[in-house]
Amino acid sequence: MSDTSSRLRIVWIYPDLLSTYGDRGNVLILRRRAELRGIATEIVHVHSSDAVPVEGDIYLLGGGEDRPQILAAERLRADGGLKRAAERGAAVLAICAGYQIIGESYGDDADNPLPGVGILDVRSGRGETRAVGEIVADVDPNLGVGRITGFENHQGRTAIGPNAVPLSRTVRGIGNDGQTEGAYQGQVLGTYLHGPALPRNPELADLLLRWRVGAIPPLPPSWGERLHEERLAAAL
Template sequence: MSDTSSTLRIVWIYPDLLSTYGDQGNALILNRRAQLRGIPTEVVYVYSSDPVPAEGDIYLLGGGEDRPQILAADRLRSDGGLKRAVENGASVFAVCAGYQIIGESYGDDDDNPLPGVGILDIHSGRGESRAVGEIVAQLDPTLGGGRITGFENHQGRSRLGSDAAPLSYTSVGIGNDGQTEGAYQGKVVGTYLHGPALPRNPELADLVLRWRVGTLEPLAPSWGEKLHEERLTAAV
């Protein structure tokens, strides 16, 4: 957490533009899993008319349609707060449209390349077909987790540059390209997983928390772990 506060600041970016598929649940579960461990938290909602504060700890972006995605990318680039936050050591967890716009470039609805925020070394465009359905993927071994699960609904395809690594390797579903799903670079994570992703994958939620909090006390298995196993069983 920041040197000036013992409170974990979770920043939900542009809920008025990037919250099509219930991805606000990622903010709710991070807040809950931190509070269960006695960690003081604050959830900050930053709308598209507001400046993005650079003093947060974890920043979250959700999915959205083409036009809101373009508007969100333009405002984030001109604002600069998210990029400054990453330079200050913050974590980012971005989903679908949010994943694409934090990259170097992404495609509009005619697949014309547009500049992204530039905090993740990926380039995204449109695929020939839409990817819809459940995903099961194995987290990159460096991250120390197991399988993750989610729901994808996108036509985007993302190509990773040399500075980014795949978040996971798919066994069911499309993700980036039919072989990998998502990407990470330092403490910046992007993924196509809805569901929302973090309530369906408690280990992944705790990974994002550890990047800012450090060692976490274990929690007793609860509904999150049950949901995780249920969705894995249903998808394979």
Template sequence: MQLKIGHLYPDLLDLYSDRGNVIILQKRAQWRGLDVTVDQISVGHEPRLADYDILVMGGGMDREQGIVAKDLQKRSANIREAADGGTVILAICGGYQLLGHSFETSTGQRIPGLGILDIHTVGAKMRMVGNVVGEMEIDGIKHNLIGYENHSGKTFLGPDVQPMMRVVKGYGNSGEDKFEGVRQGSVFGTYLHGPLLAKNPFLADHLVELALRRRDLSVQLEQLNDDLECSTNEKLYKRLVEAKS
């Protein structure tokens, strides 16, 4: 079975080594015998994005994010076709913001987004920085999720999306509602860097499984030996939650 991954703007959006998420997806699929291809897609590259099973977009600084925002507008229909067709999209930080309706900076500048996610973001003077502990439910099972956030944008969710997780420690989307990230269909947005999937392999597997089920609903990934990863996740969870109190 094949898995085709598109890495969007790896030269512009790679804050805190977000490209590590692509590596984790690739390796965990290959360890299960899947034939994986990874294409780097940036300004000037115009493949049909619906041909990809997974698209990953990281975060970047304001200058790079401005360049990406302009380019995304040119490929708006292309990315929307992919989302509507069930391509799994993982967008981190700046990439997350740009999939929403708009981003209004703290100086009042309005940067239009693609409107794929029913969210909008407003710049704040205070940065929300630090480790995040969350609880995410997948197929009725709760998982502890660890990440790192560093953002000044406050993201607010509309009625057409659901939060990706509940915040146990950290700020999350806005620092107000105790939710982090968003899920809308097969599109996932989050502020968590790290890279996120290295710390939470269960989420990587969930994304791969969703992507493969576009072609075969019966797909179930075989289990890998994640004893080390699970032990590390558990220790981090306990340490960070206890540090909270």
């Protein structure tokens, strides 16, 4: 965890710009699964007028519309705090618009390329059709997560560069390109999954916790696991 705190610091980036699809649920489930294991947490809300602290442990970014996405990317690039935090080893989970803007570049509403924050080696643009609906994908076995489920609603298409790895291979849905979904690089992870992603996929939440605190004990199956299985069954 952070060198300056005995608590796990969960930093929610720009909820005033990037929280279109209930992304606060990712914050809540991450805190809950940490505290069930006796890990004290601190939630830090960083609005778009605030500086991004460098001392956080896990940074969360959500989805947003085109204009808020552009504003968020501009402010994150100018601020530099998120990039410095990633460079010092913090974990990052970015959803949909957040996923696109942490990459090297992304497209605006006219598909003009704009610079991203540059902490994930992906480049995003606009596809010819919109991807809407349930998505199911099998996560890279190296991450120990298994199959994930979510809801996608985006027109983005994302190409993964040589320094990043696809998060998963699609079973149903579009994701990046109809074959892969999301990407990760070190402890930086991006995905198009809404739902929200972590309540639907508690193992993904546990992955973020392991990245920051090391080995964690398993939890008995509860409503999170039941929701996960229910949504998988409904989608396939």
